[in-house]
Amino acid sequence: MKQRMAFLGIGLMGRPMAARLLDSGHELALWNRSADKLAPLVAAGGRACAIPAEAVEGAAVVCLCLTDADAVEQVMFGEGGAARALAPGALVVDFSTIGPDATRGFAKRLAETGDAQWLDCPVSGGVAGAEAGTLAILAGGDAAAIDRVRPLLALLSARVTRMGGVGAGQAAKLCNQLIVATNMLAIAEAMHVGEALGIDLAQLPVAFQGGFADSRPLQLFGPRMAPPADPGPPVSELRTMYKDIRSIRAAAAAAEAGTPLLAGVEAMWTRLIDAGHGGEDVPGLMRLYRHPTDLGEQ
Numbered sequence: 001m002k003q004r005m006a007f008l009g010i011g012l013m014g015r016p017m018a019a020r021l022l023d024s025g026h027e028l029a030l031w032n033r034s035a036d037k038l039a040p041l042v043a044a045g046g047r048a049c050a051i052p053a054e055a056v057e058g059a060a061v062v063c064l065c066l067t068d069a070d071a072v073e074q075v076m077f078g079e080g081g082a083a084r085a086l087a088p089g090a091l092v093v094d095f096s097t098i099g100p101d102a103t104r105g106f107a108k109r110l111a112e113t114g115d116a117q118w119l120d121c122p123v124s125g126g127v128a129g130a131e132a133g134t135l136a137i138l139a140g141g142d143a144a145a146i147d148r149v150r151p152l153l154a155l156l157s158a159r160v161t162r163m164g165g166v167g168a169g170q171a172a173k174l175c176n177q178l179i180v181a182t183n184m185l186a187i188a189e190a191m192h193v194g195e196a197l198g199i200d201l202a203q204l205p206v207a208f209q210g211g212f213a214d215s216r217p218l219q220l221f222g223p224r225m226a227p228p229a230d231p232g233p234p235v236s237e238l239r240t241m242y243k244d245i246r247s248i249r250a251a252a253a254a255a256e257a258g259t260p261l262l263a264g265v266e267a268m269w270t271r272l273i274d275a276g277h278g279g280e281d282v283p284g285l286m287r288l289y290r291h292p293t294d295l296g297e298q
Contacts, residue, residue, distance in 0.1 A: 002025050004059050121153065140163055238284055
């Protein structure tokens with residue numbers, strides 16, 4: 001059944017996800033802080049809105065795909081925010097990656113404004129997964145509410161797993177990001193060692209395919225770390241993962257869970273961010289090895 005929906009946040013991930021919903025025939029109202037990014041989706045049948053509150057009017061499902069918790073708070077509860085304009089019984093599906101405590105706080109505030117429900121549904125799979133509709137969605141919230149949106153989530157994903165109540169999806173996503181961030185650095189370091197040993201780096205991802213060292217990040221980023229590779233269109237930014245790394249640290253500390261491996265990962269990422277490389281894509285991790293003196297003291 002086609003639904004009236006809103007999609008707030010049209011970035012690297014939000015754009016292909018919203019496009020898939022439009023392609024499936026859903027009526028989609030759109031909002032983004034940078035309105036120019038809406039043009040391709042408007043051409044595909046979406047409706048551009050000036051403020052979040054306008055976009056969510058009459059929408060049965062409101063999708064968020066925003067940078068961080070501050071952005072979610074502003075879009076939902078700030079001036080012109082969506083929360084007080086939600087239709088009765090609306091479901092807010094948050095695809096953003098934020099901390100579980102922030103998510104629970106937002107869900108509580110939303111419940112105080114009416115009968116809308118909050119579902120945290122962070123995604124994994126990157127831009128390629130968003131374009132292909134093969135994301136993994138880690139859902140948190142009321143089981144019946146998640147079942148209501150499963151047909152919509154199926155348009156975007158290969159798998160939807162309910163991890164538990166509100167916040168559980170975000171907790172699972174932080175675990176996911178710990179693995180991904182560590183894997184990305186391991187790939188960069190392996191490429192550096194291979195280069196020093198005289199290996200043709202372009203052959204490493206091919207050679208490892210199907211073995212224990214293989215991974216989707218290796219196949220996506222490995223070839224782009226091998227000179228003279230064309231970096232291609234951006235699929236992420238280092239500062240986005242850095243935000244997640246810091247969220248993992250905070251959540252783990254609150255739970256008194258030791259993270260010695262994460263401490264080293266965060267230290268290396270911090271060097272890149274402090275040197276002004278946060279806007280670069282994942283292959284920028286190679287700066288740690290190829291241009292370490294440009295990043296200051298270790």
